[in-house]
Amino acid sequence: MPRYRLDIEYDGAAYAGWQRQAGQPSVQAAVEQAVLGFSGEAATLKGAGRTDAGVHAFGQVAHLDLARDWPADTVRDAVNAHLRQAGETVTILAASVAAGDFDARFSASRRHYLYRILNRRAPPALERGRAWHVAPPLDAAAMHAAAQVLVGLHDFTTFRSVQCQSKSPVKTLDRLDVTRDGEMIEIRASARSFLHNQVRSMVGTLKRVGEGAWSAADVRAALDARDRAACGPVAPPDGLYLVRVDYER
Amino acid sequence: MPRYRLDIEYDGAAYAGWQRQAGQPSVQAAVEQAVLGFSGEAATLKGAGRTDAGVHAFGQVAHLDLARDWPADTVRDAVNAHLRQAGETVTILAASVAAGDFDARFSASRRHYLYRILNRRAPPALERGRAWHVAPPLDAAAMHAAAQVLVGLHDFTTFRSVQCQSKSPVKTLDRLDVTRDGEMIEIRASARSFLHNQVRSMVGTLKRVGEGAWSAADVRAALDARDRAACGPVAPPDGLYLVRVDYER
Numbered sequence: 001m002p003r004y005r006l007d008i009e010y011d012g013a014a015y016a017g018w019q020r021q022a023g024q025p026s027v028q029a030a031v032e033q034a035v036l037g038f039s040g041e042a043a044t045l046k047g048a049g050r051t052d053a054g055v056h057a058f059g060q061v062a063h064l065d066l067a068r069d070w071p072a073d074t075v076r077d078a079v080n081a082h083l084r085q086a087g088e089t090v091t092i093l094a095a096s097v098a099a100g101d102f103d104a105r106f107s108a109s110r111r112h113y114l115y116r117i118l119n120r121r122a123p124p125a126l127e128r129g130r131a132w133h134v135a136p137p138l139d140a141a142a143m144h145a146a147a148q149v150l151v152g153l154h155d156f157t158t159f160r161s162v163q164c165q166s167k168s169p170v171k172t173l174d175r176l177d178v179t180r181d182g183e184m185i186e187i188r189a190s191a192r193s194f195l196h197n198q199v200r201s202m203v204g205t206l207k208r209v210g211e212g213a214w215s216a217a218d219v220r221a222a223l224d225a226r227d228r229a230a231c232g233p234v235a236p237p238d239g240l241y242l243v244r245v246d247y248e249r
Numbered sequence: 250m251p252r253y254r255l256d257i258e259y260d261g262a263a264y265a266g267w268q269r270q271a272g273q274p275s276v277q278a279a280v281e282q283a284v285l286g287f288s289g290e291a292a293t294l295k296g297a298g299r300t301d302a303g304v305h306a307f308g309q310v311a312h313l314d315l316a317r318d319w320p321a322d323t324v325r326d327a328v329n330a331h332l333r334q335a336g337e338t339v340t341i342l343a344a345s346v347a348a349g350d351f352d353a354r355f356s357a358s359r360r361h362y363l364y365r366i367l368n369r370r371a372p373p374a375l376e377r378g379r380a381w382h383v384a385p386p387l388d389a390a391a392m393h394a395a396a397q398v399l400v401g402l403h404d405f406t407t408f409r410s411v412q413c414q415s416k417s418p419v420k421t422l423d424r425l426d427v428t429r430d431g432e433m434i435e436i437r438a439s440a441r442s443f444l445h446n447q448v449r450s451m452v453g454t455l456k457r458v459g460e461g462a463w464s465a466a467d468v469r470a471a472l473d474a475r476d477r478a479a480c481g482p483v484a485p486p487d488g489l490y491l492v493r494v495d496y497e498r
Contacts, residue, residue: 009374056375080372091374123329125258125340126305130375 001065004075005098006031008060011089012237013129018051018060030090034082041066048104048245049111054237059093061245063104072096110174110192110246115203116239117185131184132239138210140185144178146209146216150202150223151176156195157226164196171195178206197234205232250314253324254347257309260338261486262378267300267309279339283331290315297353297494298360303486308342310494312353321345359423359441359495364452365488366434380433381488387459389434393427395458395465399451399472400425405444406475413445420444427455446483454481
C-alpha cells in the first residue's frame with residue numbers, strides 16, 4: 001500500500017478551511033473527492049497545516065495511502081484533472097512516493113508562513129481576498145523591530161486562539177521578518193509549529209505597532225501577560241499563505 | 250466644469266472589457282455608475298486603453314468632466330465607496346484635477362503592458378485567471394532574443410486583430426522584454442500605442458519560439474509577411490495587464 005506525498009497550492013477563499021467539515025467545502029474534501037474520482041479509493045488525506053477558512057497555500061503538504069501502486073505523476077495529473085473538472089481552486093504541484101512512516105504533519109521540521117498587508121488608501125481590486133487592506137500608512141521598520149521581541153522560545157498564550165488544541169503554548173518562533181515592497185508589507189514567519197491563529201494574532205499586534213499605537217515594549221508586555229485578552233485584533237485570513245513545509249531526511 | 254484624471258486598477262475577469270457595451274458589464278460602465286451614485290451626474294469616462302474582456306489593469310488612466318467642483322480626494326473615496334458597495338473588482342487608485350485639454354487617450358505618450366505566463370506542469374490555483382498556463386517548458390532567453398525582431402518601427406499587420414480600427418498598422422514598439430522569475434515568465438511591452446490584440450498576438454508567437462517550434466527568423470518572416478494568417482495563436486486575455494500610461498507634461 002504505497003504512501004504518497006502531495007504538494008498543494010490553493011486559493012482558500014472558497015473553503016471553510018483545510019480540514020474536512022460536515023456540510024462545508026474544504027480543501028481536504030476537495031482533494032479526497034478528486035482522488036476518489038480517479039482511483040475509486042476513499043483515501044484520507046492528512047495535511048501538515050490545518051489552515052483556517054480563507055487562508056491560502058503556495059505549498060501545503062499532505063500524505064495519503066492508496067491500495068493500488070500508481071506512478072506518482074499519474075496521481076498528480078489525474079487528481080488535477082478531477083479538481084479542475086469540479087471547479088476547485090486547488091492544484092497538486094507535485095506528487096511523490098513517500099516512505100511508509102512519512103507523516104505530513106508529524107514529520108514536519110519547519111513551517112513557513114507569509115502574511116501580506118496591502119498598505120494604501122485605495123481598496124484592493126487585483127489583491128481582493130489575497131491581502132489585508134490597511135489604509136493608514138504603516139511603519140514597516142518599527143513593525144520589524146517589534147517583531148524581534150517575539151522571536152525565540154516563549155509562552156505564546158497571548159497569541160493563541162481560545163480554540164487552540166495544542167498541548168502546550170510554549171513554542172520556538174524562528175523568524176518573524178517584516179519588509180515593505182512598495183504598497184505591500186510582507187511578514188514572514190517560520191517555526192517548527194504554530195499555535196492556532198498565532199500568525200494572524202502576531203500580525204494584528206504588529207499592525208498596532210505599525211500605526212504607532214503600540215511600541216515594542218507594549219508587544220513585550222502583551223507576550224509576558226500570557227493572556228489572550230492582551231492580544232491585538234486578529235488579522236483577517238485573506239492575507240495569510242502557508243508557503244512551505246520542511247522535512248528532515 | 251473641472252476635468253478629473255482617474256488612475257484605475259481592475260481585475261478584468263468579470264467584465265466584457267473596458268468599453269461600455271449594451272447589456273454587458275464593463276469597467277467603464279462600473280465607474281460611470283459609481284460616479285452617478287455619488288454625484289448624481291451622468292458623466293462619460295474616456296480611458297487610455299480599451300482593454301478586452303478578461304484583461305486586467307494595474308494603472309488604467311481615464312478622464313471625466315463633472316459640473317460640480319469636488320475635491321479630487323473626495324471623488325476617489327466616494328467612487329471607491331460606490332464601487333465597493335456594488336461588488337465591482339475595480340478601484341480608483343488616485344484622482345486628480347487635470348487640465349481642461351487633458352485627454353486620457355490622445356494625450357498619452359506611452360503605454361506599458363505586462364503579460365504573465367505561468368510555465369509549470371500543474372494548473373494554476375492562486376494564479377487562475379491572472380496568467381496564461383503553459384505546461385511545456387519554455388525557453389525565455391530564446392523568446393527574448395526573438396522578441397527583439399519586433400522592436401522598432403514596423404508594419405504590424407500580422408499582429409493586428411481583423412477588428413482593429415487603427416488607421417495605420419505602422420507603429421513603433423519601444424520595448425519587448427521577456428524574463429523568467431521562477432515558474433513565471435514576464436513579457437513587458439511599451440509603445441506610444443498598440444494595435445488591437447497586438448500584445449496578445451506577439452505573445453502567442455513568442456510562445457511558439459519558447460517551445461522550440463519557431464526561430465527568431467520565423468518571427469521575422471511572420472512580421473515581413475504583413476498577413477494576419479502568418480501570426481501564431483493569440484494568447485488568452487487572462488495574462489495581460491495594462492500597467493501604466495505615461496503623459497508628457
